[in-house]
Amino acid sequence: MSIAAVRRRKISPWPYLLIFPSILALILILGYPIVKLLxxxxxxxxxxxxIAGRGVGVGLKNFTDSLSDSNFWTILLRTxxxxxxxxxxxxxxxxxxxxxxxxxxxxxxxxxxxxFVMVWAMPQLVGISIWRWLFSFNFSIITSTVRSLxxxxxxxNYFQNIISGFTxxxxxxxxxxxxxxxxxxxxxxTQVPKELIEAAELDGATRFQVFKNIIFPMLFPIYIILxxxxxxxxxxxxxxxxxxxxxxxxxxYFTMAxxxxxxxxxxxxYGKGAAISIxxxxxxxxxxxxxxxxxxxxxxxx
Amino acid sequence: xxxKSSIYSNISGIFAIALMGFPxxxxxxxxxxxxxxxxxxxxxxxPHTFTLDNYSQALGKYGFTQALLNSVxxxxxxxxxSMFIALFAAIAVARMKFKGKSIFIMSILLVQMxxxxxxxxxxxxxxxxxxxxxSLAGVVLAYVAFVLPFVVWTLRGFLVxxxxxxxxxxxxxxxxxxQAYRHILFPLMAPGLVATAIFAFIQAxxxxxxxxxxxxxxxxITMPVWLGSFTTRQGTDWGPLMAASxxxxxxxxxxxxxxxxxxxxxxxxxxxxx
Numbered sequence: 001m002s003i004a005a006v007r008r009r010k011i012s013p014w015p016y017l018l019i020f021p022s023i024l025a026l027i028l029i030l031g032y033p034i035v036k037l038l039x040x041x042x043x044x045x046x047x048x049x050x051i052a053g054r055g056v057g058v059g060l061k062n063f064t065d066s067l068s069d070s071n072f073w074t075i076l077l078r079t080x081x082x083x084x085x086x087x088x089x090x091x092x093x094x095x096x097x098x099x100x101x102x103x104x105x106x107x108x109x110x111x112x113x114x115x116f117v118m119v120w121a122m123p124q125l126v127g128i129s130i131w132r133w134l135f136s137f138n139f140s141i142i143t144s145t146v147r148s149l150x151x152x153x154x155x156x157n158y159f160q161n162i163i164s165g166f167t168x169x170x171x172x173x174x175x176x177x178x179x180x181x182x183x184x185x186x187x188x189x190t191q192v193p194k195e196l197i198e199a200a201e202l203d204g205a206t207r208f209q210v211f212k213n214i215i216f217p218m219l220f221p222i223y224i225i226l227x228x229x230x231x232x233x234x235x236x237x238x239x240x241x242x243x244x245x246x247x248x249x250x251x252x253y254f255t256m257a258x259x260x261x262x263x264x265x266x267x268x269x270y271g272k273g274a275a276i277s278i279x280x281x282x283x284x285x286x287x288x289x290x291x292x293x294x295x296x297x298x299x300x301x302x
Numbered sequence: 303x304x305x306k307s308s309i310y311s312n313i314s315g316i317f318a319i320a321l322m323g324f325p326x327x328x329x330x331x332x333x334x335x336x337x338x339x340x341x342x343x344x345x346x347x348x349p350h351t352f353t354l355d356n357y358s359q360a361l362g363k364y365g366f367t368q369a370l371l372n373s374v375x376x377x378x379x380x381x382x383x384s385m386f387i388a389l390f391a392a393i394a395v396a397r398m399k400f401k402g403k404s405i406f407i408m409s410i411l412l413v414q415m416x417x418x419x420x421x422x423x424x425x426x427x428x429x430x431x432x433x434x435x436x437s438l439a440g441v442v443l444a445y446v447a448f449v450l451p452f453v454v455w456t457l458r459g460f461l462v463x464x465x466x467x468x469x470x471x472x473x474x475x476x477x478x479x480x481q482a483y484r485h486i487l488f489p490l491m492a493p494g495l496v497a498t499a500i501f502a503f504i505q506a507x508x509x510x511x512x513x514x515x516x517x518x519x520x521x522x523i524t525m526p527v528w529l530g531s532f533t534t535r536q537g538t539d540w541g542p543l544m545a546a547s548x549x550x551x552x553x554x555x556x557x558x559x560x561x562x563x564x565x566x567x568x569x570x571x572x573x574x575x576x
Contacts, residue, residue: 015400022391022450023406029425029447030413036424097318103311112315113562115323121558122326123508125526126547130325133332133540141328141345148344155343175325183562236417239510246533257419264423265515277420288415295411296404 040274047268055271062275071251072259072276076283079235079255086170086177087230091223093174094181101186113183120179128243131172159245162252169240177233181226188222189215221294228291235284256280329551333357333544340541356545363542368521369528372438373507376524379442380506381499384449389495392457393483397466414451422515429516436519444512449502456501460494461487497561504554525550 041062043055066072101109119127134142135158143156159165192215200210238257241249249258260280264273332340336353339346360366394400395407425444426435434440464487472482488495510526517523523531529550532543 011401012398015394015398015403018390018394018398019406021387022410022454025387025443025447025450026409026413029428029444030416030421033421033424033428034416036427037421040424097314100311100314103308104315105307105312108307108312108315108319112319112322114559115319115326117558117562118326118555119322120562121504121554122551123510123526123529123554125508125510125529126329126551127325129529129532129543129547130329132538133544134325134328136538136540139341139343139345139540141347144344175322178322232415232417236419238419243510243530243533257417261419261422270423273423277417277423280417280420284415284417288412291415292408292411296407 037274037277040271041278043271045269045271045274050268050270058271062272063279065272066275066279072279075254075256075259076279079257080283082166082170082237082255083231083234086173086234087227089170090174090177090181090230091227094178094226095185095223097178097182098185098189101182102189116179116183119175120183122176124176124239125243127172127176128240131168131175132244135168159253165244165253169237169244172244173234173237173240177230181230184222184226185219188219192218224294225291228287228294231287232284232291235287236280256283329544329547332541333548335541337541356541357549359539360542360546360549363532363546365520365523365528365531366546369523369525372522373525375438376441376445376513377503377506379438380445380449381502383442384446384453384502385495385499387446388450388453388457388498391454392461393487395454396458396461397469410451410454414455418448418511422511425512426515435516436522438517438522441513441516441524444516445506445509448509448512449505452505453498453502456498457491457494460491460498464490500557500561503557507554 040055042057042059043049044058044061045055049055101112104112122130134140137157138155140156140158143153146153158168196214197210200214205213236257237255238261241253241255241258242261245253254262256276257280260273260276262273263276264270267273331347331349333356334352334354335349336351336355339350391406391410395403429435429440429444432440434443468486468490469482472486473479477485508526509524510530513524513527514530517527529543529546532539532546
């Protein structure tokens with residue numbers, strides 16, 4: 001549309017000028033790579049192709065290969081299960097903590113908030129380093145505490161068994177995520193007007209009814225946002241698994257993100273890695289869509 | 303909505319403080335313990351002797367100063383560029399009506415959802431083409447794009463909460479639009495701007511994965527990647543690692559204390575049906 005046409009329809013060019021730099025940055029650094037990712041996923045792009053500087057088109061082969069590989073499905077299911085457990089724990093514990101915070105003594109609440117803020121601010125790698133130290137093989141404070149409680153356990157490699165390994169990694173993730181979840185729910189709870197609850201209580205509502213009919217519906221949007229955000233974050237966890245397992249995770253620790261990374265940077269099968277990455281995005285689409293709908297509603301309703 | 307304190311809540315509060323705080327406590331305590339106490343099969347919960355050995359070892363470790371400088375460079379670059387770009391976009395989104403606004407909001411939110419790890423491969427290829435692999439400028443560019451959606455969104459949240467009437471009154475009194483922005487909107491936005499800038503700061507300071515992939519040159523690493531270098535195939539230097547972790551965490555913890563409230567407000571703005 002020419003500028004003259006814009007003027008004629010009385011559309012100001014300002015908003016477009018203002019969003020232009022953002023769009024440029026997003027297209028260059030995110031848009032182009034997304035297109036490139038799609039492009040790669042239809043190619044064989046291994047070491048030979050890197051040297052030649054161009055991939056060889058293979059159609060849908062990367063996708064059909066992945067989808068017919070039983071490994072892929074195991075890893076996908078494992079990633080879903082891992083994500084589900086962490087999100088479930090963070091949301092339930094976070095919501096419970098937020099409700100309890102309303103009834104805490106001021107001093108305790110302020111102390112707890114301070115701890116939350118500290119944990120929230122911890123750089124991811126600091127958090128992971130601390131947890132690795134807590135569960136180290138030789139000098140773990142956890143092992144020695146369990147032992148001093150009378151359980152005969154020797155030095156223990158917690159990552160030998162994938163259940164205990166994933167529990168610790170998940171614990172570290174949940175520990176890092178809880179502050180954001182709890183404080184967000186708490187902040188939302190404090191915004192629920194007290195009169196509303198008092199009125200309901202006067203009318204004889206039980207505490208559970210108040211929760212079910214007033215608090216929960218009012219907090220519903222924030223729960224949706226927190227749940228979808230958590231799912232999206234936890235599904236793509238990479239650094240935790242990578243660093244906990246010394247950058248050499250065993251195949252039974254592979255999640256989608258690690259699998260895609262391993263295929264590309266480990267096996268130099270960049271095309272296959274790209275296809276797995278795209279399948280990973282698709283696996284998340286449901287949650288993404290739900291989150292988007294909620295956020296756009298908020299963005300438009302001003 | 304707040305109620306009187308109850309015993310149950312207080313007990314669970316203390317319990318939560320202990321559980322959430324213990325890892326942090328353990329990091330700090332370990333960082334001040336002498337080596338013999340750290341490498342013991344019966345570690346004690348309280349340090350018997352204090353030492354700064356771990357700190358001097360961590361600070362003397364190869365690459366600390368360089369990593370710190372690199373992190374500062376990356377952080378300043380990311381914050382300045384992203385704030386500048388995002389402020390424009392946020393004004394457009396919060397204050398103006400235009401065709402395609404929903405699409406813009408949608409795409410901003412959508413790119414936030416794309417897993418970073420999925421984009422590593424093409425991003426690596428792109429930055430290789432631009433000769434920006436192993437360069438801090440490349441990392442800044444990538445970080446700007448990754449914090450941008452959140453920064454635009456949060457700034458929008460702050461802007462929406464400033465009543466439009468104030469601006470309109472200024473316009474009626476004869477201000478031009480840029481004047482109205484400069485004298486009315488920006489001063490009122492200052493707390494929001496600071497909070498958002500600190501958020502971008504924290505993101506850039508904490509980010510590990512991209513820096514780990516994009517910066518292989520020892521002289522280019524940032525603080526989180528430097529932290530990763532304490533683990534080698536021979537094992538991990540736990541004492542110095544905990545000291546280094548404290549050093550890395552302190553700046554963000556301090557900044558976070560400042561903005562905690564605004565950040566939550568920014569996240570939840572408009573999310574509760576009033």
